[in-house]
Amino acid sequence: MGPHTHGWWIVLHLILFVFWLGGDLGVFYASRFVLKPGLSPEARATALNIMSGLDLGPKICLVLFLPSGCTLMALEPHGARLFGMPLFTWWQTALVWLLAAVWLAATIADHRTHGRFRWVRRADWTIRLALIAALAAVAVYTLSADRPFGVTTDPRWLGGKLALYTAAIACGLGIRLTLRPFGAAFGILMTTGSDDAVERTLKRSVDGCLPYVIAIWTCVLAAAALGVFKPGADL
Numbered sequence: 001m002g003p004h005t006h007g008w009w010i011v012l013h014l015i016l017f018v019f020w021l022g023g024d025l026g027v028f029y030a031s032r033f034v035l036k037p038g039l040s041p042e043a044r045a046t047a048l049n050i051m052s053g054l055d056l057g058p059k060i061c062l063v064l065f066l067p068s069g070c071t072l073m074a075l076e077p078h079g080a081r082l083f084g085m086p087l088f089t090w091w092q093t094a095l096v097w098l099l100a101a102v103w104l105a106a107t108i109a110d111h112r113t114h115g116r117f118r119w120v121r122r123a124d125w126t127i128r129l130a131l132i133a134a135l136a137a138v139a140v141y142t143l144s145a146d147r148p149f150g151v152t153t154d155p156r157w158l159g160g161k162l163a164l165y166t167a168a169i170a171c172g173l174g175i176r177l178t179l180r181p182f183g184a185a186f187g188i189l190m191t192t193g194s195d196d197a198v199e200r201t202l203k204r205s206v207d208g209c210l211p212y213v214i215a216i217w218t219c220v221l222a223a224a225a226l227g228v229f230k231p232g233a234d235l
Helices: 005-034 041-075 090-113 118-144 156-178 182-191 196-207 210-229
Strands: none
Touching: 005 041, 005 196, 005 210, 041 090, 041 156, 041 182, 090 118, 118 156, 156 210, 182 196
16 A cells, blocks of 8 residues: 555545534524424425435444544555454455445435335444444453453554444434424324424424434544644654
């Protein structure tokens, strides 16, 4: 690989952070118009379409963050090994990208179909739950082990970054669960009009996501800081 390859992968990783956070801010702003009872149903539907379109960006960034991070670890392994073998070889990194492509396809399909195909949503949920379990275990090990995977540079910052990424995935699932009543309520708004019960359901669903949204923003910013400053690392 060329001398600047590592730098370009870092740039990609940072771009994913930027679009993840920026897209989420756009989704939050659009959601305020979805909840405005003074707007016509058509205007609120337009705001919802904008909100949904913007929401795809952070979802893509969340997925690609994992293989891009693995690529950076492969380019700068610091002696990381698993069962006596390098932790990330070129083919292992390619396998991570392949698995991420499958996850990305499921994520985009689920987003565009709004969950109409249950097997697609089930596949996406299964992948996310498996990643939460696996990444949480790796994060705890990296934070607690003296030389995790044989690395001698004290990579606890990386364990913290993994933990934050895991938390962000979990918060995304929390948002999905909280938004479940939203679709039916918005359908009533568009067909028969608004009433107090509909407005309460919409507001409860959207505003109920705020703790998860703020947690995701915090995780993204904190993970970016850990990746840049690498506190405690002996490099």
